[in-house]
Structures are given as C-alpha cells and as structure tokens.
Amino acid sequence: MCGVATGIVKPAPCYGCAMHTRIEDIGQLVVVPPGPLRNPVNSSSNGHPLAGCHADPPAADCVGMSNLERISNAVVVIEDQKIAWFGPAAKAPSRHQADTIISAHGGTVTPGLIDCHTHAVFAGSRENEFVQRIGGATYLEIMEAGGGIRSTMRAVRAATVEQLVDASEPRLRRMLEWGVTTVEIKSGYGLSPDDELKMLRAIAGLRRRLPMEIVATYLAAHTIPPEFEGQPDAYLDTVTGDALLSQIKREGLAEFADAFCERGAFTIEQSRRFLAACARHGLVPKLHADQITNTRATCLAVELNAASADHLECVDDASIAALASGNTVPVVLPGCSFFLNCERAPARRLIDAGLPVAIATDCNPGSSMIESLPLVMSMACTMLRMTPAEALVACTANAAAALRRADRIGAFAAGHQADLLILDLSCLEKWAYQVGVNPVRAVIRQGRRVFNR
Numbered sequence: 249m250c251g252v253a254t255g256i257v258k259p260a261p262c263y264g265c266a267m268h269t270r271i272e273d274i275g276q277l278v279v280v281p282p283g284p285l286r287n288p289v290n291s292s293s294n295g296h297p298l299a300g301c302h303a304d305p306p307a308a309d310c311v312g313m314s315n316l317e318r319i320s321n322a323v324v325v326i327e328d329q330k331i332a333w334f335g336p337a338a339k340a341p342s343r344h345q346a347d348t349i350i351s352a353h354g355g356t357v358t359p360g361l362i363d364c365h366t367h368a369v370f371a372g373s374r375e376n377e378f379v380q381r382i383g384g385a386t387y388l389e390i391m392e393a394g395g396g397i398r399s400t401m402r403a404v405r406a407a408t409v410e411q412l413v414d415a416s417e418p419r420l421r422r423m424l425e426w427g428v429t430t431v432e433i434k435s436g437y438g439l440s441p442d443d444e445l446k447m448l449r450a451i452a453g454l455r456r457r458l459p460m461e462i463v464a465t466y467l468a469a470h471t472i473p474p475e476f477e478g479q480p481d482a483y484l485d486t487v488t489g490d491a492l493l494s495q496i497k498r499e500g501l502a503e504f505a506d507a508f509c510e511r512g513a514f515t516i517e518q519s520r521r522f523l524a525a526c527a528r529h530g531l532v533p534k535l536h537a538d539q540i541t542n543t544r545a546t547c548l549a550v551e552l553n554a555a556s557a558d559h560l561e562c563v564d565d566a567s568i569a570a571l572a573s574g575n576t577v578p579v580v581l582p583g584c585s586f587f588l589n590c591e592r593a594p595a596r597r598l599i600d601a602g603l604p605v606a607i608a609t610d611c612n613p614g615s616s617m618i619e620s621l622p623l624v625m626s627m628a629c630t631m632l633r634m635t636p637a638e639a640l641v642a643c644t645a646n647a648a649a650a651l652r653r654a655d656r657i658g659a660f661a662a663g664h665q666a667d668l669l670i671l672d673l674s675c676l677e678k679w680a681y682q683v684g685v686n687p688v689r690a691v692i693r694q695g696r697r698v699f700n701r
Contacts, residue, residue: 270346271350271351271352271670272349273352274322274337276318276322277319277334277356278316278358278676280660282659283644283646283649283658284604284646285313286313286602287314289602313605318675321336322335322337322357324660329696330663353670355687356676358669359668361426361643362428362430362431362648362657363430363621364648364650365581365650366611367433367437368431368611369450370612370613371404371407374395374400374613387540387615394474397439397470401471401473405440408446409453412450413453416450417457417458419619421458422620423620427691429669429693430667433454434467435447435464436508437470440486441486444487445492452464461667464502464504465505465506466504466506469484469487469508469514469522472514480514480515481518488522493531496529504531504534504555505523508536509537509545510540519545534557535552537560538557538560538563539559539561547570549576553575554576555577557571558579558610559581559584560578560579560593563593563598568597572601577650578604580593581608583611583627584616586618587616587618588616605634607647608643624643625639636676636677645658667693670689672687672689
C-alpha cells in the first residue's frame with residue numbers, strides 16, 4: 249500500500265501505483281447516476297424524501313435530481329482509475345485482490361464535485377469595490393466608471409504567466425480541499441490577443457501542477473477594453489482572428505468559448521458573432537446569460553446549442569421554455585446573488601420545468617469571491633430552495649453535463665472515472681446544513697488519494 253501524508257498528495261511519483269483499490273466501511277454511499285438528471289415536469293420537491301439518511305432505493309423511473317439511492321454499509325471497488333463495482337458490503341467482491349484498502353470510517357461517500365463556472369485565474373484584488381457596493385453603488389455603476397472587469401484587466405496585463413500561476417495555485421488547492429476534482433476556468437481578464445493567450449497558458453500551467461481536471465474556456469468577449477471604447481465590433485475583430493483561434497485550438501489552450509451578453513458588455517448579435525467564430529475553430533459555446541438584465545441571451549444559447557447558459561437571474565418564462573426544447577444546461581450561481589445582494593436565479597422554476605440545473609461558485613474577484621463549492625451548495629438550499637440531493641446533483645452529474653463530460657465523471661457508474669469524496673458525515677443532508685465546516689476526509693481522483701486530512 250502506498251503511504252499517504254496529511255494534506256494534498258502530489259501525484260508523482262506513485263500516481264499510478266494502485267491498480268485495484270477498495271473503499272469500505274462506508275456509512276452512506278450517495279448514488280448519483282450519470283447526468284444530465286432532471287425531475288419530472290411540474291414535480292415538486294415536497295413529494296420526495298428529504299431526510300434521506302437511510303432512504304429506501306427509489307424506483308428506477310423516479311431517479312432524478314431530488315431522489316437518489318442511498319446505500320448503507322457500502323463498498324466501492326476501483327480498477328485502473330475507474331469505478332468497477334459498488335453496492336452493499338454483503339455483496340462485495342473478495343478483498344484479497346485489493347492493492348489498497350481505504351476505510352471511510354462510517355462516513356458518507358459521494359462523487360467528486362465539479363465547479364463548472366469559475367474565473368479562478370486572476371491578479372489583483374477588488375475589496376474597494378466590495379466596500380463601494382456596501383455604500384450603495386451597483387455592479388453596473390462600478391463597471392461603467394472604469395472599475396469591475398477593467399480593474400482586474402489592468403492587474404492581469406501587468407502580470408506574467410508565472411505570476412498568474414503562482415497567485416492562482418493556492419486558490420485552486422483550497423478548492424480541491426473542499427472536494428472539487430474538476431474545475432472550469434475562464435480567461436477574459438486580458439482583453440487583448442496576447443493577454444488572453446497569457447491567461448490560457450496560465451490555466452495550462454495550473455493543469456500541470458495540480459491533481460485536478462482543469463477545463464479552459466476562452467472568454468475574450470467579457471467586456472470592451474478601454475483602447476476600444478465605443479468600438480465593440482473592432483475589438484471583436486482582434487479576438488476572433490483565424491490565426492489566433494487556430495493557435496488556441498492547435499495548442500489545446502481552450503475547449504469552450506464564452507461571452508458576457510449584457511448591457512455595458514456585448515449585445516445578442518455581437519455575442520452570436522463571437523461564439524460563431526470560435527465554433528468554426530472547434531470551441532464549444534457557453535454564454536453568460538440574463539444576469540443583470542433580461543437580454544434573451546438564454547434563447548441565443550439554445551439557438552447555438554451551447555453547452556450551458558449561466559447566471560439566469562433575470563430569465564423569463566419564454567427562455568425557460570426555450571431551454572426545455574434544447575440540450576443547453578442551465579447553470580445558476582447563487583454565490584454571485586449573495587455577494588452582490590441582487591436578484592436570485594429561479595432555480596425551483598427551472599427544476600420544476602424538468603431542466604437539469606447545475607450550480608457553480610462563479611469564483612472571481614468582483615462578483616463572487618467565493619472558493620468553496622459546498623458553501624454555494626448550502627446557499628442553493630437556503631436561497632434557491634433546492635434540496636441537499638438536488639444541490640449535490642447540480643454540482644456533480646449536471647455540472648459534468650455542462651462541461652460535456654457526463655459520460656465519464658460526476659456519477660457512480662461502472663466505467664466512470666473514480667473521482668470520489670469521503671466525508672466525515674453520517675448523511676448527505678448534514679453537508680449543506682453544517683455551513684462553513686469542511687467535512688472532507690479524503691479526495692480521490694482517478695482512483696488515487698490526492699488529498700487526505
């Protein structure tokens with residue numbers, strides 16, 4: 249058996265040494281099936297069990313966001329970085345083949361968390377804007393006065409790739425300790441071809457340093473930089489050039505493209521133009537939609553078959569109907585509503601419309617300086633009226649779907665990547681209930697412990 253020190257465990261030199269791992273003494277195994285998961289249309293969470301500490305298995309046709317199977321006294325078997333078997337200990341395969349045996353000490357085991365919307369690479373700090381908002385200034389007023397995204401842009405332009413990596417690595421390590429095994433990170437604070445490439449290369453540098461799956465998104469259409477004030481189309485010309493987009497794709501610097509479709513940023517037509525140009529070079533669309541005002545950007549996301557439409561604080565019924573007609577995953581960001589003290593996304597309406605809702609931190613220096621995805625899960629329960637089971641699904645199976653990875657992460661299924669958490673909790677519900685306390689005992693990614701408390 250490989251020795252494991254307390255804290256984050258570096259993947260080298262023994263990252264692949266355990267071929268057959270067995271996790272036993274699991275008090276409660278929360279079986280999240282592969283996503284995207286949705287509730288029956290117009291169903292209410294009131295009809296689903298909420299206590300759940302020893303819930304009976306749901307019927308196969310009832311499994312959705314609200315109703316997850318819980319297995320008491322369970323075992324998980326991992327082979328070659330993938331889940332090979334899980335179920336009651338009484339039915340488990342023999343222990344003798346295991347290279348490594350891990351005890352959950354009677355705790356709860358869930359899939360690893362997936363933070364599917366962050367801006368976690370940046371330089372500088374904006375606590376002054378936090379104080380301004382306490383005094384009554386709005387996010388738009390600060391942005392229109394030259395602060396906001398442009399403030400972080402100036403700090404990022406002044407930093408090197410190495411400085412961005414060094415500033416962001418501790419942030420990502422803390423996210424890992426809170427249970428995040430996969431994280432999406434956007435560019436968007438460089439706002440010039442060279443500085444956007446610098447941000448994407450910093451994201452790639454973090455991928456080499458950390459035992460997490462890191463997904464990069466090209467967000468050059470975040471806002472209009474000062475040198476192009478009043479010339480949004482001219483700016484878009486510079487960040488959608490064929491040579492630049494070909495380089496991003498050729499070097500594997502980004503998988504998705506995103507745009508901020510909002511007053512003071514980009515219109516529907518400009519967002520469509522940017523995302524269409526990126527799509528021609530293989531970057532899958534995402535969209536910041538209907539956050540501060542209702543622009544009907546959610547409908548644009550569906551039109552473009554975007555992987556996700558994110559924010560949705562101001563989404564309307566017509567846009568919810570559009571989402572129901574397509575494959576775009578709605579991602580809600582309650583931490584942003586909390587941090588800005590602003591409108592909340594109508595998560596219950598989305599869920600009750602049969603949509604596979606995901607949640608994420610939106611970790612960024614201006615509107616959600618929050619690194620803990622479990623804290624945001626708790627906010628989703630208290631502010632958006634989601635159940636703890638729905639919140640877990642929203643940042644596992646459905647978050648995987650928002651990153652087009654539902655076929656291999658975010659769930660318990662034979663053949664899925666063994667990204668798992670061991671929690672010092674007797675049941676799932678205590679995670680959202682016990683706010684601000686980190687119960688993560690161990691983080692397992694691809695079958696290896698990468699964090700151990």
